Amino acid sequence: MSENIYTIISPLSGTMYRRPSPDEPRFAEEGDEVKEGDVVCIVESMKVFNDIRAEYPGTIKKFLAENEDALMIHQPLVEVIKK
Template identity: 50%
Template structure:
């Protein structure tokens, strides 16, 4: 079972409303518990890219990263004020973000590129389907907020666009 499948399982459990799911396969045992706190599955997902599967079994390990993750949020708030003049293009779906149509092709957009409505900005792969994400605004790409080949969530900011 790869990381992507585990993340999809976590999302499914979180949306289903189940309080606990246990999955045992040949060499993998996974237990996903959800509580009253909606942040618990998110904390679990943040730990997943680091492949810290073993420490997640104890309940004490999950709350520990949450305060650490909350601390960096404060410095981000002033940056959002500076970026308030920009339009944020967000992910319409959950999947894997790709900046180019194929490994041997050029990137769809770069920082500083002028875009128009309908221009393809990226591709998001969801369930083996590649969905082209088109711009709904015209302007200049100011910042690309996601790394190539990274998993993205629904409504996650992908690009900052200067409409002027």
């Protein structure tokens, strides 16, 4: 079971954002199906917004960081169950 789960990690330190802008819906919810390359959240670092994408197709199991959380580099962000 656990080998089917992979974790998306933050490539740099910054701030977690779950929406493209404050009045838009979230990129993804727990339980959503994602394709490879789908944006699941944004990490802002020094005013640059970096799209964080799913590496494989699957289903989002859990968000490990919440909107506006301060992130360390390599901090786990999202668990995804591989298809």
